[in-house]
Amino acid sequence: MALGVDDINLTDWEFWARPLEERQRAFSVLREREGLAFFEESDLVTLPRGPGYYAVVTHADVTEASRRPADFCSGRGAVNIPDLPPEMNEYFGSLISMDDPRHSRIRRIVSRAFSPRMIQQLERQVATAAAGIVSEVRAGGSGDFVADVAARLPLKIICDMMGVPEQHYQTVLDASTLILAGNDPELVVQNNYEEITLNMRVAGQTLYDIVGDLSGRRRADPTDDLTSALVNANIDGESLTDQELGSFFILLLVAGNETTRNAIAHGLHLLTTNPDQRALLLDDFDARIPDAVEEIVRYAAPVIWMRRTATRDTMLNEHHVKAGDKLILYYWSANRDETVFRDPERFDITRHPNPHLGFGGPGPHFCLGAHLARWEITLMLRELFTQLPTIRTVGEPDRLLSDFINGIKHLRYEI
Template sequence: MNPADSAPATARRFHRLDISAPAFWARDFRSRDEVFARLRAEPGLTWHAPAPALFPHEEPGFWAVTRHRDIAYISRHPELFTSSLGISMDPMPVELQRPTSFFLTMDPPQHTRYRRLVSSAFTPKQVRRIESQIRANAAEIVDEFLADLGAGPVDLVDSLSRKLPMRTVSDMIGIESADREAVAYAAEAMFSSSDEEYASLEERASFFMTQFGILHGAGTELAARRRREPRDDLMSAIVAAEVDGHRLSDEEIGAFMVLLASAGNDTTKQTTSHGFKALVDHPAQREWLLEDFDGRIGGAVEEFVRWATPVLHFARHAVTDTEVAGTPVRAGEKLVLFYCAANRDETALDAPHIFDLTRAPNPHSGFGGGGAHFCLGAWLARMQLRLLFHELLTRMPDVVLGEPEYVHSDFVHGIKRMPVRSA
């Protein structure tokens, strides 16, 4: 153990490898992982400077958790590592994080109750309706994409990747057609607000709150409308859901709307883009998948998610003095769980830098590290990817991709634009 590990947080030296600076997150995924690989190879955890902040704070730094097994351990022990003090790597008041993250900033048993409330709205009937809507939307979106592709080069993200997730969310909860573009932009912009294309550093905090207000307002207004005039849709089911005598308030539904629109939209969009690129870059993998699409798409989707790792990290805080990987961690200290590093951990995955649809087992961390906060929408993401790639791969001609333009973000592994044309 390094004696500095047990020193007061304010007296510790920051690790020589800086993973907090914006310049680090401007690097490509592979070169960043070369740094994470060096951190994974060191004993214990490593201590790092706070990320640049938009808000006043007194955070002394954070522990970087880069190994698959350590992330799984922390994720499965909420009694030792809490979400209630915030889940952002960037220093941000927890009071601001809670309304933008809903039950992600809760621990059991409160988290369990809210998760059960939301889950109870997804009845078999609702799931069947959602699947039918996704299948129809996927076919229509691919029709439009192929027509655009036939007319000349298009942007894959704008013409394909972003469309299905937002239509899915909109159909599920009843967002009116006229409001869908504003909601989709707000969700995308919240995830990518650190990118200069969306807002300058000086504008970033107000920009973030503006997008949050659009999403939260859409949710509360829709919830109030469904209370007055219920329909046979998911939002009406969420409004009526009850567990142990508790129902969601309109404010809580607004917070859920923020989570659903941002996490449910952007993560599937990014996985679509990364998965599409990987299949074009590895044509033998695409051919293998098409030989038995129905039998192989389940495992393929898991590899799409692992390869993309659309959410790069979440944070926890130690509840009490404890230890992780031989490193003493004091009560209240932040630990950042880097899922991007876990998904390239050679001790957990064979040849993790290779895109391999035959990978089995595939214990990836693309939906989190397991435990209470395992992604509630994993089933929905899998369904969308399965249905969209079925339409794509069975109908699409050979294509040529241009260079992707990536989102500059320390939170989302995102592709902003990627040109594609027929071969």
Template sequence: MHDIDTPTNPALPEFWTQPDPQAAFAAMRQEGAVHWHDEPSSSWFPEGGRGFWSVVRYQELVEVSRDQDTFTSAHGTEIVDMTPEMVHIFGGMLNMSGAAHAHHRAIVNRVLTPRTVEALSDTIRAHARRCIDRVVDKGSCDFMQDIVGDFPAQIICELLGVPADDRPRLVALTGTALSAYGTAEAYDAMLEIIAYAEELVARAREQVDDSASFLRRLLAAEVDGQRMSDHEIAVFFALLVTAGIETTATSIGQGMYALSLHPEQRRNWQEDFHRLAPRAVEEIVRWVTPVMYFRRTATRDTQIAGQPIAKGDKVVLWYTSANRDERAFERAGELDFERPEEQHVAFGGGGPHFCLGAVLARKEMTIFFEELFARLPDIEVSGEPVRLHSNFVNGLASLPVRFSPA
């Protein structure tokens, strides 16, 4: 049972400032797979809401994720209810279902391919070295602010052709859009990102000589004779930027913190980096779970684990809880790079909405930690992390570290 003073409703901002939200999710998993939560008025959502079901266990979350006919994304993936226009702005194809989602995803898959990501390897490595080199002589710094900082942002911006002078503002807007996900402030940030993207897409359309650029290839890509409109590409741009910047930074930052809590895993990885890298990256992503939830909406009367769910009910998939489910992962709270290859749900629980950027995220993390261990081999966490106050991104605002100056 919960302590009487422990917030137990993840709809409330104070749930996310308690010392260990994972303990609250663990208690929920013990009590059942599905829980009802009210949405009272709060500083995040002053108007409150109509309440939602929380899915907190692994098996049930995967089942819901794979059943888009019964649990659709088309009414929004945020907890809060939004107008159709807001749903479109906040997610584009993330908030689509069925044929519309499949069509948009097929077009993007023509361009965002493993070959595209592999071609970015040198760029990723150059940015990793640049980020590390700016602190190598200091001996201590803030890992999030001074090292990770703009690392994934620069790579995404390179991919999308964002001029260097425009990048700081774009990074700031991304932080606002995700840390306050679903709020009016976040919506305004998304609108500004999309407006900027529409200008960039218009410029890309005019630059016919640059046919190899990502945006030019996206403009030209088609499936069944249909292409994405400039506005649809701009909305996808916003999705890729917000997803690709904050989530990778979160995985690297929280990953560094996880390594500090499991020094034997870190030591093993440094001693045998390339053998362990694929499993290490997957295990870090599981342990961190950078995106903590997405919502679905029931399209008909149904049930989850015996719990009746009414048509129209909101169903929130807590990936951060499912990835710590003791029923699915032995010693789920520990980091273990020799763990069998159970399928975590940090990139989605399977089904049509599996993360499009997973290949890029894995590549960025692998190269970043390889360069970090090579250039600052004794780097260690020297203080407590400061978590972002967010119910969506499991990020860090700050993580103090120290190391031998190069």
């Protein structure tokens, strides 16, 4: 029996628990339909039920909505489908949930802090950290690739970059994992939205307290870390407030940690289950790794979607959109659009060009940390295949039950 649009419900958690192949087929059906599919929102109990949302699933539509921030804004909620209080949007969204002129002001301050000198320093730190992590695995690991490798590198880099002491590493990891826990039974009480919301707030406050203490010390005694650069930045008389710094810190830790660790985990699994692509990569690693990283990010799409809200009645390509409509931009679907990617379900490290949207679409919200993420994936794969040339994943990944993050919780491996 053919799958129809009426058989698909992106709001239902059961949909996100289905095998990947079934979800991929569902999004293929949505891409083929005329017009934007509309879905009702969940009844969260803790919030008034929202008006529903449109699923934006094609590469062309996601790209067009991304490049028109004046028509499709982020400030009413970018990382959540329900309408949250403004302070909650900024608490967990920071730059992601802002519009101009405030967005450009803060992004300018943050971008200035990423000086060429700091980028060079970060690149050296990534190389050293990746080598050390893989060396420890070679000496003996737990057998869980996420815990032993994928989660450790981005966590260390983000914390070192911000100047967070090592004693807080596990706290940061636990908090960021909880914020993006979705409806996963290993991490939360399923469908208990009051408890899930409370856990998110507690985790967010934990991270906020860490940076609050750190920023106070860096104002009095600056060092060469990113926190010092941010708290002491002054561009045309502008600087970050404590609230802005705290929300940016949460964004950096959660986005920089979770998404990169999932890309690394997906990367090794894809190179294990596609031995022809692994052989191709190892035949000329330096030449092929740039395209391989792009293909990993395309295929994995660690962030499944972001939200935009229409600011006026307008057109999105051939679709009529009304002011106030919620649009969910499904990057995961756009990265498999048959009109853009030939044989999109094939993992192909020679794919070129590869205009994926794994770091977001064009426009002001393109991922600020894309360069760092690419570098971390590159150097970790280099160290893995240099020190542990036979490393491979075993069995299927234990996937996170989430409609937002394409996460891997556990991944067995052998060397």
